[in-house]
Amino acid sequence: MTTEADPIRFAHVTDWVFDLDNTLYPHHSNLFAQIDVKMTAYVSELLKLSREDARKLQKELYLEYGTTLNGLMTRHGIDPDDFLEKVHDIDYSWLKPDPVLGAAIRQLPGRKFIFTNGDRGHAERTARQLGILDDFDDIFDIIAARLTPKPAPETYGRFLELFGISSPNAVMFEDLARNLAVPKALGMTTVLIVPRNFEPTFSEIWERDVNNEDEVDFVTDDLARFLFSIVQAPAA
Template sequence: MPHATPLPSESPAANPRDLTPFARVDTWIFDLDNTLYPAHTNLFAQVDSKMGEFVAGLLGMERDAAHALQKDYYKRYGTTLRGLMVEHGINPDGFLEFVHDIDHSTIEPDPRLAAAIEALPGRRFIMTNGTTAHAEAIAGRLGLAKHFEDIFDIVAADLVPKPHEDTYNRFWDKHRIDPACAAMFEDLSRNLAVPHARGMRTVLVVPEGTREVFREDWELEGRTAPHVEYVTDDLAAFLERVCPVALETSA
């Protein structure tokens, strides 16, 4: 059964029934891939495969070796692209266009999630290490496109991905966001460290079926990290629980 239970910690979120820290939230920030849609759709698996193909072609490597290098860059640099830029000086435009040329039809509308996001008081954003075009395609398929004020993508981040602190600062400054009044929803624990340090509510989204797809062990670590305040395997259900707390304060 889906659940949305906070992890034990010293924060006010330690009580599983205590969602009152969200009473101050007026800005809601969502990662895209494997957060707004479940990993078992295999959508990001397509991107993952295209990245491996790109690395293999660029460096003249066998696919297995290219995949291993791709994952190494992803872990060390935040994105495969950043690793290729630093290590090999590639132009990012061709990479971004190639890896996001995928079939988005595997994403189905999610009316419940759309309603839950629309009900949130305040401002809503997507912050992704992917491209705006990729995010728009997914949001459109999910039925979420009209619910977000802006999409902050890897280009807006000057090609410096999460979890780099400068990227969060660039995002917050652009939209004049007070982190102490914001919440961040992510599928990677490491991407919540900086937001938590700046006072944001942090929610790790780990839908059922995550491990069975293509995730690396390190991607699934960190559920008990001190910078992760809440964990949920059902984003829509979690937002439905949080919304009344936030609405009561904003009324």
């Protein structure tokens, strides 16, 4: 694992794949924290639990099923559309437009995709607020994944097949190392996005991936700088 981009190791890349939350925007913006609170409230209302018990169950579902949604569908048969609508009813104005990131993405040779466990609407609103929506060729969301979230192997398979991507010619950027295990096994280059200065923010211990570091080729706390360094171009 290295923190410095090596242009030679990216020269073969034709498809650039980006997770959304806490990857295309920085951890310290805490946008996902709003979603996290909404999910806790949803679980609390659905099952008539206290906030403390709802949050405990929420994390249990997350760890066992990959996402809270997947766990609620499996155990309680909830309507996924209702869940996705309610938990993504958040204030996107917290995000600041990021023209430097947009410029960094645009200068990459090849296609660019957003690959998220959220839904397309959330991805579009987030990317639009950042000013980078038009810099992507397409979005692969939880609906396209047939409601099976990363890190399920079949979900990566659907993504690659849908867009005709050869995995050895692709790179994936993620904030969760466990979501890089399958891409790494498929031959993709993997880049882990961490909080600025490599320090924790609101994230809790259940979100950590200390056992998945072997899945990571590169790590960075500054996505735009990293992307610019791949083609050896200075950031604006």
